Amino acid sequence: MxxxxxxxxxxxxxxxxxxxxxxxxxxxxxxxxxxxxxxxxxxxxxxxxxxxxxxxxxxxxxxxxxxxxxxxxxxxxxxxxxxxxxxxxxxxxxxxxxxxxxxxxxxxxxxxxxxxxxxxxxxxxxxxxxxxxxxxxxxxxxxxxxxxxxxxxxxxxGPLALDNSSAFRGVIGSMKEQVEKANKAASGEEESRYAQFTLADMRANVDAGVYTYEAFKPWLLSLDGGKALDTKIAAGFKRVQDHYATLQGDALPEVPAHWSSQEPSAEDLATPFGQLYQVLSDESEPEHEGSLVSSMEASADLLGIPRLP
Structure with missing residues (x-):
């Protein structure tokens, strides 16, 4: 790392x-x-x-x-x-x-x-x-x-000894922010808003998350219960990356005119933006059993990695 x-x-x-x-x-x-x-x-x-x-x-x-x-x-x-x-x-x-x-x-x-x-x-x-x-x-x-x-x-x-909390918990934070980064596009607040590069930002975050997890994977697999969590984490990353693979270019899909993240309509959720939002919302929810973030947090707990302040 x-x-x-x-x-x-x-x-x-x-x-x-x-x-x-x-x-x-x-x-x-x-x-x-x-x-x-x-x-x-x-x-x-x-x-x-x-x-x-x-x-x-x-x-x-x-x-x-x-x-x-x-x-x-x-x-x-x-x-x-x-x-x-x-x-x-x-x-x-x-x-x-x-x-x-x-x-x-x-x-x-x-x-x-x-x-x-x-x-x-x-x-x-x-x-x-x-x-x-x-x-x-x-x-x-x-x-x-x-x-x-x-x-x-x-x-x-250069001289720092990288600590586990910064490396692993930091990436979990980035995965949680995926849905927030997408949702900010509705109000024009998205991150790389001028270059329309936010989807590329998010892909890079996920790539980094995969790389980080792979560095910790052998440790996780050495523990009781680690294999089951590894399977869930791999599936979560795959679901996000597979969906990203369906989207072209560096920009987020067009946001529906009347988009509301609080109560998105079925019609809006059926759009490319709505489908992306739903995938990211599901995977970033820590209380959602089997989600990417839930599984990563469970693995961090199993590894004994303390939560960030």
């Missing part, structure tokens, strides 16, 4: 350094959607590589380095909840991977996301850098801060 997390942190650092390097050189007109199209597309590719690497380690990082997790992965609405940020290109206030995402995809943000953010206090519309100063700040402040924060994660993680 230590090696897996370290490898993904290395990939994350490589991707954010490339993102900073590929940002257009500052000039008088900032960025042009036509003249800088190739550079923007390259940065989007770098961003997706960084995002995938981060989602592979999110469960552990959020527990180990909560402040760095905020500066790196906090969403726009979380940053501005306590005050305005009138300069979205510098290294203060709104920072991190979603701050860069919001700028990179500013010309193609879905309307439901715009509608949600317009209702936030201190909202400032997303935009490409409009002048040399903004382009310089994006390249030399915002992206440098992101690269520095990731480097700090790597520096702090």
């Amino acid at each position: 230590k090696s897996y997390i370290q490898s993904n942190l290395d990939s994350l650092q490589e991707a954010v350094v490339a993102l900073q390097k590929d940002a257009p050189a500052p000039d008088a007109d900032g960025w042009s959607a036509t003249q800088d199209a190739a550079a923007v597309q390259k940065m989007k590719t770098d961003w997706k590589k960084a995002r995938t690497a981060y989602e592979h380690v999110e469960g552990a990082i959020a527990v180990l380095f909560p402040e760095l997790d905020i500066s790196t992965d906090q969403r726009y609405d979380g940053f501005i909840a306590t005050g305005p940020d009138d300069d979205l290109f510098d290294d203060q206030g709104v920072t991190g991977i979603h701050a860069a995402e919001r700028i990179l995809w500013s010309d193609s943000i879905p309307q439901r996301v715009v509608d949600f953010e317009k209702g936030l206090p201190y909202y400032v519309a997303a935009a490409f850098p409009a002048n040399e100063n903004q382009a310089r700040e994006f390249k030399e402040k915002l992206l440098v801060r992101l690269a520095n924060d990731v480097q700090e994660m790597r520096n702090q993680f």
